[in-house]
Ligand SMILES: Cc1cc2nc3c(=O)[nH]c(=O)nc-3n(C[C@H](O)[C@H](O)[C@H](O)COP(=O)(O)OP(=O)(O)OC[C@H]3O[C@@H](n4cnc5c(N)ncnc54)[C@H](O)[C@@H]3O)c2cc1C
């Protein structure tokens with residue numbers, strides 16, 4: 121047993137002898153927890169410096185020791201240099217017996233080390249939002265009402281960036297009146313920073329031999345009305361992955377949901393026998409990287425949790441092929457903040473060893489990506505949802521409610537892909553269809569050993585049941601879904617151009633064509649619709665809907681229920697329908 125040290129800051133996470141006691145003393149006792157949980161339906165703690173999660177485990181246990189049905193702890197924590205699961209398990213091993221199974225559960229649910237926001241429901245009572253980012257970049261992006269702050273960055277002398285004006289001023293922006301703060305340090309810079317942000321600060325006895333520490337109470341007034349009218353009943357229109365995911369997210373929050381589907385669940389884009397889940401790569405870090413990093417992790421977590429959905433985390437090789445892709449992948453690796461355990465470039469020889477077949481290009485390797493059966497995911501997520509087999513032709517709003525096929529609802533979610541254009545409220549959205557066809561082939565001898573997915577503009581799935589999916593075409597000019605021979609030839613010839621020894625000949629065992637829905641800017645459209653109360657969309661998931669839909673669902677559910685968001689504010693803004701209106705206004709053009 122040794123005291124864990126941070127390489128970056130040459131400072132310890134906690135003392136191995138008494139770290140648990142110190143955490144309970146500084147952060148629970150000095151913040152008057154668990155007493156202050158009493159009578160609060162939702163209590164939000166925000167921490168700077170997640171580290172091993174020791175403070176989180178203490179708060180989680182303390183909350184559940186006293187929580188009554190209906191109470192919820194929302195724990196938000198920033199961490200710039202995430203430890204691995206193994207490190208957390210090792211560093212906290214000697215306190216295993218203190219947390220009644222919670223440490224094992226934390227290790228189990230702890231995200232991959234992928235920069236971004238990861239909102240995880242760890243129990244019926246507790247949600248953890250782990251923000252793998254520099255607190256200075258991320259805290260201005262947070263929307264929450266915080267009841268209590270745990271300031272646990274390394275000592276200000278060793279890590280001054282953590283105790284910045286950005287952090288203090290945002291604490292003032294986010295705190296509820298009367299919010300409490302505690303920190304192990306008594307440094308003047310911290311005291312002054314907190315006072316400047318509106319906290320009344322006092323010094324108190326520190327833990328053990330430490331002379332002093334700081335506690336405080338927020339005396340400022342954040343202004344505004346924090347109350348949210350939560351919908352009791354919601355209608356979701358469209359039973360593809362986007363729709364069932366929203367319905368499942370709302371159902372898990374106790375909302376009554378009806379889902380209308382005109383052609384049968386998963387009859388549209390979501391009906392393929394297998395699909396790949398991957399982020400959509402960009403060279404820069406921005407709203408798209410923040411969205412797809414969180415979405416990838418969320419999709420992985422959800423697919424893993426479902427039985428019999430063909431979940432296969434076989435990994436994906438993204439073959440380079442040209443300079444533009446090389447630049448994009450280099451940018452992705454340099455800027456997205458994914459740990460090398462989860463994303464790295466490999467030579468074509470190494471790619472051949474990983475995939476089990478000789479490939480013609482170097483590749484970006486994502487060992488945690490994989491494939492799943494979309495239609496089975498839809499079926500699994502729809503299990504608890506009330507499905508109505510009807511087409512919805514119009515939405516009528518009366519007062520604050522919606523009339524849909526003769527029934528009344530508090531809110532509507534349109535997840536009907538490009539059919540969103542048929543509703544008067546959303547016919548202005550700049551979305552369109554893109555036909556796609558996949559071929560399902562019997563695995564040829566030359567691909568028998570393929571051990572992962574290959575992506576190269578097209579894609580070839582890891583074999584399953586002696587078959588594999590080779591996809592897919594992109595035809596925005598076609599509106600006919602009949603199977604085309606030339607499309608088989610097209611996808612197979614693309615595959616033959618990247619794998620040595622595969623000449624493009626294959627037994628076709630099946631095929632499927634469907635429409636994707638894409639927006640003009642190729643970004644999904646998610647969230648509340650401007651100008652209508654209680655109208656939401658989740659559409660335009662393009663060719664990455666398996667990854668993006670489940671996060672979209674959580675974003676919409678959080679928005680409706682007034683919860684803190686699973687993504688930064690700039691993501692919400694940039695995926696919202698409002699973005700088109702703002703852009704048109706800036707260019708002084710009309711949208712319709
Ligand atoms: C050939 C092909 C291959 C693909 N491969 C992948 C892949 O490997 N990985 C990946 O991530 N993505 C892939 N995609 C994209 C992915 O399938 C889509 O992004 C995703 O399925 C979109 O889901 P959705 O729920 O938004 O739309 P859909 O699945 O199309 O669902 C919309 C549903 O709404 C219903 N509906 C429409 N209007 C109404 C109405 N008025 N009333 C009631 N119901 C209505 C429709 O019947 C339909 O079932 C692929 C797409 C295609 C076409």
Ligand SMILES: C[S@@+](CC[C@H](N)C(=O)[O-])C[C@H]1O[C@@H](n2cnc3c(N)ncnc32)[C@H](O)[C@@H]1O
Pocket residue numbers: 126132133134168169170171172173174175176198199200201202253254255256272273274279281282
């Ligand atoms: C003392 S440790 C926290 C101990 C932790 N609360 C625990 O329970 O193990 C401080 C943590 O802050 C993180 N950190 C330091 N600077 C940061 C920054 N600018 N943004 C986010 N996290 C940071 C460190 O990586 C480290 O994990």
